[in-house]
Amino acid sequence: MKNIGTILATSLLSGVVTLGSYKLFFEDTNYFENAKEITTSAPFRNVNNSVFEAPNFKLAAEKTIHSVVHVKNVSFRNAPRNPIMEYFYGYQGGGQTYAQVGTGSGVIISEDGYIITNNHVIQGASELEITLNDNRTFKAKLIGTDSKMDIALLKINTSEKLPFTTFADSDAISVGDWVLAVGNPYNLTSTVTAGIVSAKARNLSENGIQSFIQTDAAVNPGNSGGALVNSNGDLIGINTMISSATGSYVGYSFAIPSNLARKIVNDLMEYGKVQQGILGVQGYEVNSQIAAENKLTFKQGFYVENVTKNSGAEAAGIKKGDIIYKIDGKGINSFLDLNSIIATKRPNDEVKVSLKRNNQDKELVVKLSKKEIAQIQFNGFEIENLSPKEQKALGINYGVKINGISNERFKAYESELKNAIILAVNGSKIKNTEHANEILSKLNQEQLRMDLITPRGERLRLIL
Structure with a gap:
């Protein structure tokens, strides 16, 4: 009996195993259809393993x-x-x-x-x-x-035709584009180095008027004045300076954009001096604080605080509170952006200004004014550049003159302050109205300390 029971149990077990195997491997029923599929290996992407090659220069x-x-x-x-x-x-x-x-x-x-x-x-x-x-x-x-x-x-004068480099559009280059720097570092003639455009619109000058192209092409003493060219050999910049604690190349160099250089060269050829136009606005970069204070929905651009009297901006209808966000289709986020575009223009050139007014879009065409006749508003003071004669009489090569006062705090002192010379703001010497405009755009309504010389020769400090 015991052997019979064992045989039955074994037969029963064998039948269960056989039936289960059949169900699992030969029938369509999926017993795991409700379970989640689990990937046990890392994701894989088939990539091209070819070696990166730089362009042929x-x-x-x-x-x-x-x-x-x-x-x-x-x-x-x-x-x-x-x-x-x-x-x-x-x-x-x-x-x-x-x-x-x-x-x-x-x-x-x-x-x-x-x-x-x-x-x-x-x-x-x-x-x-x-x-x-x-x-x-x-x-x-x-x-x-x-x-x-x-x-x-x-x-230079020569009877032979010389090889020359053609100007290219420096606005057309992008960060990451390949460039060549060609010059004579350390008196080594015809030296060529390659790199990429590391950044555009770098502001390195004291008065914030220049918008440099930054590259990582090696530039050293002697390269100054040499060519920065694109992969076609066309001029996109004039190599000007390096950023270095040692005076030699350590990673970055800077070039004046070709569009600006070409405009200056054309002026010098045609007029003998540079013709500088101005838009005629003062203000500062829009940020979240300014946007909140003025209930703006648009948080990028240049906020117009003042409009220069008799300027192209005033004639075109630009007003205080407008936010300029494009000029000739190019984005504007700061005074430097605005100035770098205007610097390539001449007086009487027209530019298309895209702006927001009360959060509504407007487009105005502005004819640029002559820089020499410009008088700008600087925190309630109407100022203009000193003439060379005035600078010589005062024995200085900087400063701006106050022509009028609209600041109510100092209106009572207008007779004393009119024709006074502003020498410095917050410890920085003021070179001209453009420099004053740049300083104001950076301060964003911070407290100002102005150092002046009155027409009597007295030195004053005003806190605004």
């Missing part, structure tokens, strides 16, 4: 090196007399004259010999000598400079 380099020149600046200095020698040996005459030599780079921009470089490369020169890539040398004539923008225009 051979054509761009070959095209550029023949139009980049070596600039030698020779100036003469008088060595001071030696008082000890004079004590023992008597008066020895005037100090000895010696030559001081500086070098840099330049770019030929026309076949008849016009060359663009930095103002600081040729500043103070008594003689200018240009060496071409084929080692020919020429004496150069200075056509004109713009020290503010650090651009100078030179000219």
